[in-house]
Amino acid sequence: MPLIKIETNQAISDPARQGVMEKASAFVANLFGKTEQYVMVTLEPGKDMMFGATTGPAAQVTIRKIGLDADKCSEYAKAVCDFLQQELDVPPDRVFAAFEDVNPRQLGWNGKTFG
Numbered sequence: 001m002p003l004i005k006i007e008t009n010q011a012i013s014d015p016a017r018q019g020v021m022e023k024a025s026a027f028v029a030n031l032f033g034k035t036e037q038y039v040m041v042t043l044e045p046g047k048d049m050m051f052g053a054t055t056g057p058a059a060q061v062t063i064r065k066i067g068l069d070a071d072k073c074s075e076y077a078k079a080v081c082d083f084l085q086q087e088l089d090v091p092p093d094r095v096f097a098a099f100e101d102v103n104p105r106q107l108g109w110n111g112k113t114f115g
Contacts (some may be wrong), residue, residue: 001038001039001040001064001065001066001102001107001109001114002028002029002031002032002034002038002039002040002063002064002065003039003040003041003042003062003063003064003065004024004027004028004039004040004041004042004061004062004063005041005042005044005061005062005063005064006024006041006042006043006044006059006060006061006084006088007044007047007049007059007060007061008044008045008046008047008049008057008058008059008060008084008088008090009045009046009047009048009049009055009057009058009059010045010046010057010059010088010089010090011045011046012043012045012046012088017043017045020043020087020088021041021043023083023087024041024043024083024087025039025041027079027083028041028063031076031079032065038109051094051096052094056094057088057089057090057091057094058090058094058095059084059088059090059094059095059096060095060096060097060098061080061084061095061096061097061098062097062098062100063076063080063097063098063099063100064100064102065099065100065101065102066101066102066103066104066107066114066115067101067104068099068100068101068102070099070101073099076097076099077097077099078092080095080097081095081097103115
């Protein structure tokens with residue numbers, strides 16, 4: 001289970017959204033060495049968002065994962081910023097990324113928890 005939630009003020013056309021989500025799914029799977037079978041992606045484009053007192057391109061990303069290695073969050077942050085710059089044209093200095101380690105006993109799927 002990793003989950004990536006991308007909120008951005010960038011507009012993404014309906015036809016392009018599927019492609020961005022597919023790329024985000026593959027990105028997260030690769031980042032954590034997992035298969036895409038358990039990766040969840042949520043994408044919320046076109047949100048009202050202000051950062052640094054301006055409404056220029058910006059994004060807020062949340063990544064949740066069981067067993068997230070906190071020592072690698074800096075590495076993950078760079079990868080997330082590079083991905084968002086490439087896919088959504090959001091500069092790295094306009095991205096907040098939050099990383100959350102999830103307790104497997106507190107995450108359910110398919111009628112049971114992971115722990």
